[in-house]
Amino acid sequence: MEREEFLSKLGIGALAVCMGSCLAACSKSGNAAPSNNNGNSNGSSNKPPASGTTITTDLSSSLTSVGDSKVSDGVIIVRIATGNTASAFTAVQVACTHEGTAIGYNSSQNLFICPLHGSIFSKSGAVVQGPANTALKQYTVTITNNMLTVVT
Numbered sequence: 001m002e003r004e005e006f007l008s009k010l011g012i013g014a015l016a017v018c019m020g021s022c023l024a025a026c027s028k029s030g031n032a033a034p035s036n037n038n039g040n041s042n043g044s045s046n047k048p049p050a051s052g053t054t055i056t057t058d059l060s061s062s063l064t065s066v067g068d069s070k071v072s073d074g075v076i077i078v079r080i081a082t083g084n085t086a087s088a089f090t091a092v093q094v095a096c097t098h099e100g101t102a103i104g105y106n107s108s109q110n111l112f113i114c115p116l117h118g119s120i121f122s123k124s125g126a127v128v129q130g131p132a133n134t135a136l137k138q139y140t141v142t143i144t145n146n147m148l149t150v151v152t
């Protein structure tokens, strides 16, 4: 009788331990840090670009008008002013820092807007409105002979 009682208590104890660790695992999963990949399956990735990626654009045929934008290798490049100088462009990661959805540029407001939950970022990538609470990574733009280059 003592043995059965002992095993019974052990079983309950083991169950309690299991439930504790299972709940802890679920809690970690449910509170995972935001992903920068929205998991879309259409082949386009919104992941931030790998460090050292070089993106080039010929300004004689691309980004010719103020408000024009182009997404390449995880970076959105926008013409924000006339002229082919670096200050006429901004380049930030296209993946929203909230959950990784591709942001878009609203040229009338000069803001990046995430269509999923409405986060808003300035043209330099600073958070204007959440739920995102981390700025978009901004990249340096250089221009040589009408060729715009961004290195991540």
Ligand code: FES
Pocket: 096, 097, 098, 099, 100, 101, 114, 115, 116, 117, 118, 119, 130, 131, 132
């Ligand atoms: S994924 Fe952009 S605001 Fe949520």
